[in-house]
Amino acid sequence: MSAGEPGMGRYVYCIINSPGERKSFGNIGFGGEEVYTMEYRDFAPVMSSAPVKKYEVNEEEVELHKKIVGQVMKEHSVLPVAYGMVFKNKKLIQVTMSAGYKAIKKAMKVVDNRVELGVKVIQPKDESSLNGRVEQCRSDFLETLKRKAFDSKELKLFSDRLVLNASFLVDRDKIDEFSDEVEQLGNKYEELKTQYSGPWAPYNFVDIHILSRRRGGFR
Amino acid sequence: MFIMDDILLRQLGISIPGIDTLWTIEQIKNFAHKELYNPEKIKSKIKENRMLFEFGEITSEEYERTNAELMRKLKLAEQGEEMNLEVRTDILGAR
Numbered sequence: 001m002s003a004g005e006p007g008m009g010r011y012v013y014c015i016i017n018s019p020g021e022r023k024s025f026g027n028i029g030f031g032g033e034e035v036y037t038m039e040y041r042d043f044a045p046v047m048s049s050a051p052v053k054k055y056e057v058n059e060e061e062v063e064l065h066k067k068i069v070g071q072v073m074k075e076h077s078v079l080p081v082a083y084g085m086v087f088k089n090k091k092l093i094q095v096t097m098s099a100g101y102k103a104i105k106k107a108m109k110v111v112d113n114r115v116e117l118g119v120k121v122i123q124p125k126d127e128s129s130l131n132g133r134v135e136q137c138r139s140d141f142l143e144t145l146k147r148k149a150f151d152s153k154e155l156k157l158f159s160d161r162l163v164l165n166a167s168f169l170v171d172r173d174k175i176d177e178f179s180d181e182v183e184q185l186g187n188k189y190e191e192l193k194t195q196y197s198g199p200w201a202p203y204n205f206v207d208i209h210i211l212s213r214r215r216g217g218f219r
Numbered sequence: 220m221f222i223m224d225d226i227l228l229r230q231l232g233i234s235i236p237g238i239d240t241l242w243t244i245e246q247i248k249n250f251a252h253k254e255l256y257n258p259e260k261i262k263s264k265i266k267e268n269r270m271l272f273e274f275g276e277i278t279s280e281e282y283e284r285t286n287a288e289l290m291r292k293l294k295l296a297e298q299g300e301e302m303n304l305e306v307r308t309d310i311l312g313a314r
Binding site for chain 1: 262263266267270271273274
């Protein structure tokens with residue numbers, strides 16, 4: 001199935017700086033379709049042929065979307081695009097890129113050569129072992145790690161067990177330094193469990209809404 | 220006015236059995252409604268379940284089981300939101 005066939009459109013995963021020519025990332029897209037770039041001025045949306053439909057939030061497909069962005073990220077700085085953005089045709093992608101060009105340019109400056117790293121810290125089931133030092137631990141983790149990051153974002157504490165849930169935007173060449181700091185903090189607070197994840201595309205540091213605030217893309 | 224009277228009586232330590240029962244039922248219903256049909260709370264539970272699995276605190280079987288149950292609840296809650304279940308008739312007839 002190709003993008004020209006009825007009911008088929010182009011699903012966009014992320015935007016990268018233009019590699020200068022059409023680039024293929026292989027048949028890793030939804031339905032085994034080829035993931036490739038389309039040139040738009042100095043940027044290139046990364047896409048594959050996919051049915052034009054409402055993309056329901058489905059764990060497997062969201063994971064696949066993230067995996068594809070992760071693959072692109074190995075070689076390029078990426079501006080992640082929300083899950084489910086499918087466009088009926090090439091023209092609509094160009095219109096969207098044109099409308100969002102300034103915002104894309106600005107966002108790319110922020111994320112270029114940087115990655116997102118996630119840190120979650122949880123307390124043991126028996127909360128008493130922290131002796132009410134939750135606030136102190138959270139602030140120690142946060143302040144120490146902020147010093148090694150370009151930017152940071154505290155995320156929702158969706159569980160009573162969570163002491164810290166944060167994302168950090170870190171220069172690619174400072175990832176090792178940041179990792180060492182996370183390890184040292186983990187050793188300092190042995191009673192806590194730390195999860196360090198990434199590198200991710202900077203999902204928490206890019207928020208561009210172009211033409212439509214609704215998920216599902218501009219059709 | 221009716222509610223004010225009821226609260227006033229309650230503060231004075233006076234209870235009227237019939238009204239008390241209705242009031243209690245209404246409170247339980249409100250609580251159950253908020254707990255069961257709040258999509259945000261269910262989404263938090265889904266994330267928490269995933270997190271506990273990633274931290275190795277529950278097995279993959281436990282994760283799958285709880286996740287399936289929570290996804291079912293979320294679907295119900297979202298359907299409930301679409302039907303706008305928040306708008307209900309007050310059984311005490313205060314409105």
